[in-house]
Amino acid sequence: MNSKIKKFAKNVSYTFLANFLSIIVSTVLILIVPGFIGADDYGYWQLYIFYTSYISYMSLGLTDGAYLRYGGCEYNELNKPVFVSQYWFLVTFDIVVNFSIALFYGSISTDTSKTIVVFLTCLTGILVVPRSLLTFMLQATNRIKEFSIIIILERIIYFILVIIFLLSGIRQFEYLIYADVIGKFFSVLYSFFVCKELVFGKFAPMKISMREIWLNISVGSRLLFANFANILIIGIVRFGIENNWGIETFGKVSLTLSISNMLMLFINALAVILFPALRRTSEQNLPAIYKMMRIIIIIPLLGLLIFYYPAKVILSAWLPQYAESLTYMALLFPMCLYESKMLLLINTYLKTLRKEKLMLVINLITVGISVVLTFISVFILNSLNLTILLIIFLLAFRSVIAELCLTKVFKIQVKKDIILEIIMTVFFIFVSWYLNIRVALIAYSIAYVVYLISKKNDIVYLLRNIKKFLNSK
Structure with missing residues (x-):
């Protein structure tokens, strides 16, 4: 190997x-x-x-x-x-x-x-x-x-x-x-x-220290602000919830967010390893690796949405006082798809290509949208459901825009894949919110099988390339 x-x-x-x-x-x-x-x-x-x-x-x-x-x-x-x-x-x-x-x-x-x-x-x-x-x-x-x-x-x-x-x-x-x-x-x-x-x-020496500090700050400030803007996207919505509906509702929504975000711990671990590895990789190999990584991430994550249904049943039985807030998992569970893709794939590649400015611009645009839509949903419409749904909309928006910008650099076509993922996400939210849990589970499982059939060629492509990498010396 x-x-x-x-x-x-x-x-x-x-x-x-x-x-x-x-x-x-x-x-x-x-x-x-x-x-x-x-x-x-x-x-x-x-x-x-x-x-x-x-x-x-x-x-x-x-x-x-x-x-x-x-x-x-x-x-x-x-x-x-x-x-x-x-x-x-x-x-x-x-x-x-x-x-x-x-x-x-x-x-x-x-x-x-x-x-x-x-x-x-x-x-x-x-x-x-x-x-x-x-x-x-x-x-x-x-x-x-x-x-x-x-x-x-x-x-x-x-x-x-x-x-x-x-x-x-x-x-x-x-x-x-x-x-x-x-x-x-x-x-x-x-x-x-x-x-x-x-x-x-x-x-x-003082002169060398100050020069190094200034250089690191000047290089890293754009990435810092990009990351800060990133957490503000959801943070603004959460500030709105705490301000308008109080600490108890904030805690219940935070529980749902925590459950939806658990997978991100492992995704973040892979991102930690991937960045230095990509920095040592020839730039001409980056597009091919991107295509493979995208398949590896998206297909399993869409499948993991199925675990929402048993998770909701178990958690509602264990935490009956939070049963009402756990219904919001139907709106928030798909966030792991867009956050994982952004963290592990898109952000890692943008940092590798030193596109921190692009990260910053995309995140700032999304923060601006977050401010406007949060104000409308919280202070004008006073709708908690719409405010929570806003989280997944903002994360999906940022992920789609960032990926389109990145793949334009690599000249990779992903628009069809993005549309398919949006359809699967919307379908999951719709059936999980409006149908009883058993019917919703069957409906989404059928949709996922259809999705796997449509991605048959990508799966074959991935398996061939993995085999090739493992056999290389």
Whole structure:
């Protein structure tokens, strides 16, 4: 077998283990925690998770720039003193910024629970933003094993502490957040061990350090803003839900989003491996790899939508107090299709081709649409159903536009495939929302079989090429 394929498979095994554990932890917490704590406490816990998805962007683009510039390099090739300077710059910057945010919010807030959430979010920011420089460089230099252990350590400690708290009768949301902060703290300590050359040692001369920091920020800022705009697409909708319908509804919708997003943990793991691998690949081979990766992603994901039906039955029985909100899974479950394609395929290729500006423009356009449509659905129409449906519309819109732009560069025709995927998505949402669960399952299963028959040639093409790669030396 090709040595590159062996190394790729080895990295997949490490990230699979890390993300399999993350999926197990997330699944158990998603299923267990709502059964133990009240709806308000669950809502505040989800609000913390929501806020932490934004606080991690306080790197100014420095970590993103380093990731883009050094992707595909070897770890021993890195200029260690330069990274020591950058790491402690991030530590200092994030202490100042997060302390200022906490101080300001504490002076104006009248909601004690939200104040606690914001304070702990700021503490998390001080831990995870500097750590991201280390984890990004582990990914960029293909040290996937060490990166995976950092994730495993964080999730296991978090999981164990949450279970201990729940079994001890502790139901307050603050302790769930403490568990997450402690898990992150110990993962930071381990990251010091595996990246000690990037944390401890002599600083590079001031002039060189500042030049490197500025260069990474200037390169990474567009990717940072593109990623920030990416989470704003759904974030604006969620802000609207929390503002108009309250923390309890926000928590219930967040539960549905969490269930729909569980698969993204594994997809993200593959994206971590794929980027440095593509950076080492000849540009002329990228279109062929894209076609194969697209088939590998889309066909199974459309099939996975079938699992919505048993999942809804099981979850409704286990969490009867959330049964009403679980109906929104019919609207949100297909988001894994468009988010997976965007994260694993489109974004990875755009970063490989250094098209961060295009990513930014597409995401900003989608954010603009999100603002307008959220305002209409929340504050004018006051429709929760329409607001939730808006999430899948925005993700599909962004994915389609981005893929059309990318495949134009490669001169690949995917319009028919995109139309087929939209038809399957709309059909799934329609039958799942309007028909009883048994009839909907039969209807979508038949539609998926018809889809597989229509994609017979693509499946044959994929199997032939996989065989060819495995036999290459």
